[in-house]
Amino acid sequence: ARTQVGIIGAGPAGLLLSYLLHAEGVDAVVLESRSRDYVEKRVRAGVCEHPTVELLRDIGVGTRMDAEGLPHHGFSLRFDGEDHRIALSELTGRTITVYGQQEIVKDLIAAHEAKGYPVEFEVSDVELHELDTENPHVTYRDVDGVARQLDCDVIAGCDGFHGVSRPTVPAERVKFFNREYPFAWLGVLARTPPSHEELIYTHHERGFALHSMRSPEITRLYLQVPFDEKIDEWSDDRIWSELSARLATSGEFALREGPILDKGITPMRSFVAEPMQYGRLFLAGDAAHIVPPTGAKGMNLAIADVRVLSRALVELLQHKRSELAQSYSDTCLKRVWRAEHFSWYMTSMLHVDPAADDFQRRLQLSQLRYTAASTAAATSLAENYVGLPFE
Numbered sequence: 001a002r003t004q005v006g007i008i009g010a011g012p013a014g015l016l017l018s019y020l021l022h023a024e025g026v027d028a029v030v031l032e033s034r035s036r037d038y039v040e041k042r043v044r045a046g047v048c049e050h051p052t053v054e055l056l057r058d059i060g061v062g063t064r065m066d067a068e069g070l071p072h073h074g075f076s077l078r079f080d081g082e083d084h085r086i087a088l089s090e091l092t093g094r095t096i097t098v099y100g101q102q103e104i105v106k107d108l109i110a111a112h113e114a115k116g117y118p119v120e121f122e123v124s125d126v127e128l129h130e131l132d133t134e135n136p137h138v139t140y141r142d143v144d145g146v147a148r149q150l151d152c153d154v155i156a157g158c159d160g161f162h163g164v165s166r167p168t169v170p171a172e173r174v175k176f177f178n179r180e181y182p183f184a185w186l187g188v189l190a191r192t193p194p195s196h197e198e199l200i201y202t203h204h205e206r207g208f209a210l211h212s213m214r215s216p217e218i219t220r221l222y223l224q225v226p227f228d229e230k231i232d233e234w235s236d237d238r239i240w241s242e243l244s245a246r247l248a249t250s251g252e253f254a255l256r257e258g259p260i261l262d263k264g265i266t267p268m269r270s271f272v273a274e275p276m277q278y279g280r281l282f283l284a285g286d287a288a289h290i291v292p293p294t295g296a297k298g299m300n301l302a303i304a305d306v307r308v309l310s311r312a313l314v315e316l317l318q319h320k321r322s323e324l325a326q327s328y329s330d331t332c333l334k335r336v337w338r339a340e341h342f343s344w345y346m347t348s349m350l351h352v353d354p355a356a357d358d359f360q361r362r363l364q365l366s367q368l369r370y371t372a373a374s375t376a377a378a379t380s381l382a383e384n385y386v387g388l389p390f391e
């Protein structure tokens with residue numbers, strides 16, 4: 001078979017890219033190794049930046065997000081047992097929307113289905129070939145195990161951090177930047193109403209904790225744990241008692257408990273591959289870069305990448321103009337590095353580093369206090385958090 005753009009991966013990056021390309025008359029096929037059910041149920045990010053929300057709305061896939069997503073005008077920084085509100089709307093004129101990543105994925109898959117745009121699930125043995133020519137191709141096995149070849153003009157590697165696309169780039173053509181953290185996040189989804197109207201990012205001597213939500217009935221919570229922690233060490237009782245200890249305040253706050261629907265541990269790292277292109281392969285989203293989740297930037301960055309990529313590919317394939325394709329990586333990396341810095345800064349400010357000495361602990365507390373007390377510092381945090389405008 002033949003298509004203009006072969007897209008590897010049906011996460012937010014791959015699905016949105018496909019949708020944007022088809023809307024401009026460019027042909028694309030999405031190949032995904034997991035099942036539709038699996039990708040629609042995978043619990044991940046929850047915070048949509050203002051630019052992400054506007055983009056989804058503008059292209060007509062925001063109806064359910066507008067109906068069910070929760071607009072937030074601020075969040076709390078909690079430390080020393082007290083809340084310090086970061087008033088996003090007052091500081092920036094913008095809001096964020098709490099709407100689960102898997103809901104966006106569901107909406108995009110439904111939009112593909114409605115328009116007949118092809119997404120192949122449960123493919124295997126995906127390999128990329130002849131990336132440094134104008135006729136790259138993908139070989140794979142379809143859902144029935146039949147060997148297939150997809151000839152393309154361009155391949156988009158949207159297959160996440162553990163995908164096949166990035167490792168296909170010859171080592172001498174790419175530089176990696178990497179930072180690992182000595183902790184991970186244990187995330188739980190619980191059937192209980194949120195205990196507070198807004199998100200709470202908590203710094204506590206026992207470690208970081210985050211109170212978030214998915215709906216008026218469903219709470220999402222995270223705990224900092226050691227990087228090599230095993231989920232078996234965390235019974236539901238232990239999770240609730242640790243959350244209560246870290247989220248305790250001197251004011252009125254009671255953590256609402258309920259049945260745990262999902263729990264898992266996510267390692268934390270910062271990672272960038274430069275450039276995000278090799279020949280006719282373009283990398284987007286987690287395939288090209290990872291941020292620690294503290295700034296809620298991972299999914300939003302993936303969406304920002306494919307907005308740039310879709311425009312570049314429309315120019316390249318419809319109008320035979322290659323300037324935007326050539327500048328794709330440089331354009332994206334500016335936003336990527338801003339998010340890398342912001343995510344690293346939020347992570348460092350809020351977590352307990354087991355290797356930190358007293359001097360570092362005092363600096364960290366000073367940073368928290370300054371952020372809470374200074375309009376200038378809070379505005380800087382808020383501006384990054386709601387999402388800087390697209391270029």
Ligand code: FAD
Pocket residue numbers: 008009010011012013014031032033034039043044045046047101126158159160161162163164265266284285286287293295296297298299300302
């Ligand atoms: P992905 O969503 O990873 O999509 C890649 C797709 O490619 C997947 O569907 C995968 O199955 C598929 N794929 C992989 N290999 C192949 C292959 N060989 N062939 C075909 N298909 C392939 N961000 C936050 O902001 N907050 C969070 O709380 C948060 N939690 C996270 C928890 C976990 C466990 C992970 C892994 C990430 C989390 N993130 C979070 C980050 C955020 O979810 C990602 O940044 C976002 O999913 C990136 O989208 P993407 O489309 O680039 O990649």
Ligand code: DHB
Pocket residue numbers: 044045046047199210212213220293294295296297
């Ligand atoms: C959520 C995840 C994040 O990484 C974050 O910073 C805020 C909220 C969430 O899953 O709700």
